[in-house]
Amino acid sequence: MDLNLVRVFVAVYETQSLTTAAARLFVTQPAVSQALGRLRRELDDPLFERDGRSMRPTPLADSVYPGFRDAIAGIDRTIDEVHTFDPSQSRRIVRIALSELGEIGWLPAILTALRSRAPHMRVEVVPLDVDALPEWLSRGTVDLAVTTATIAGGFERRVLKSQGYAVVMSEANPLAAEPVDLRAYASAQHVTASEDSGAPLLAIAQRRAGLAVDPVIALRHVTTLPAVLAASRDLIATVPDTIAEGWATTWPLVVQPLPFDMPPVEVSLYRRSTTQHMAALDWLYATVAYAIEGSSGRFFVIHGDAVERQARPAAGGRA
Structure with a gap:
């Protein structure tokens, strides 16, 4: 043939x-x-x-x-x-699917790694759509995807990070004084963000604990959460712990452990299954994986006003 x-x-x-x-x-x-x-x-x-x-x-x-x-x-x-692939001479366009938080946290490290060795390579970031990823990866619409979701289809993947979750709230919230127990968590007013790709795994852990969380506010962007929480005495959110801890350095927020068991969420790098330009894909996959594994993430850039943070507790927020 x-x-x-x-x-x-x-x-x-x-x-x-x-x-x-x-x-x-x-x-x-x-x-x-x-x-x-x-x-x-x-x-x-x-x-x-x-x-x-x-x-x-x-x-x-x-x-x-x-x-x-x-x-x-x-x-x-x-x-x-x-004919060895030479990244320094490559002018390929590479497409990486990232969530909103992935773009904030990992993209700087990815770009630094790529541009240091492939200065002419063009990078396009595609907003992450978990439902579309199987088709994108199988058809080569994107080269790589970083997500906490499990993608069906037998795609090659590499686990990069393990991410825990925590409860975050304003310093003025009455629940901020001590760790939140299961009863207080269940009766609290929750705010969620649809663009948290780990939300389905969180929902599974909540159901196993007998919880049925019905949020009073459902946001789209995770980056909106710290401002909304800081302005409220009642709301709480359940988010990745490292991100919450980063917010708490500049926002008047308190981070508490979960009152139920939840296995760490794995952040994985997936690669397309299509066959074109395999040497370039091998290099890209290894380089992006190394960049993310070596980075703690830049989630702290979602920050508040440090002066306001210092003033808020004195206004009578926390016991």
């Missing part, structure tokens, strides 16, 4: 588009269509059926894709060993 036919098949499978596959392979769309026709005759199967704008794979295509993908990846890596 012509190896180029296998490469075309992998590109069409991963992009689900003849046009996008042609652009990836630097050929015309008719050339892709012609190659796909030959492969259909070789395997005696339609392989792909049009579904709107997408090319939906047949069961046979699903079954042969893993073997074809691994074969192409192995060949490309062998060729890359001859």
Whole structure:
């Protein structure tokens, strides 16, 4: 079988588009269509059926894709060993999916690591969408993703950090004087943020503890939380502990341990499964992992007014 036919098949499978596959392979769309026709005759199967704008794979295509993908990846890596990838000369565009907090906490370290060795490489940050990640990683829409969510699909991943959670509230909150027990936690007024990718794991831990938390305020951005909490005597939030501790250095906030068991949340780096530019992807994956593992995060940049923090306790906030 012509190896180029296998490469075309992998590109069409991963992009689900003849046009996008042609652009990836630097050929015309008719050339892709012609190659796909030959492969259909070789395997005696339609392989792909049009579904709107997408090319939906047949069961046979699903079954042969893993073997074809691994074969192409192995060949490309062998060729890359001859023509060594040089990050200092690369002008590739790399796309990394990050949450709001990931962009604040990890992006500075990532950019420092990349730009020190690949000064011409362009970086695009894609807002994290956990539901879309399986498709993005399987089609190569993004190269990497950093998330606390577990992504189905068998993608290669590397655990970078383990993150605990804590309760945070204003210094003026009556609950701030001592650790919060389960009863006080259950009856407190909660505020949540939808962009916390660890929220589903927190909800599981709460249910196991017999808690049904119904927030009185549901925000979108995690970065809004410290200002909202600092302005209220009643609200509490449950957030990653290192982030809460960073906020407490400049906001009038108190951080308390959780009153229930919750396993640490793993922050993982996922890589796309598509086969193009494997040497560049290997280098990018290792470099970003090393940068995040060596960084404590820059979550402290979400800060308040230090002068206001010093003045607030004197105004009669805390027992």
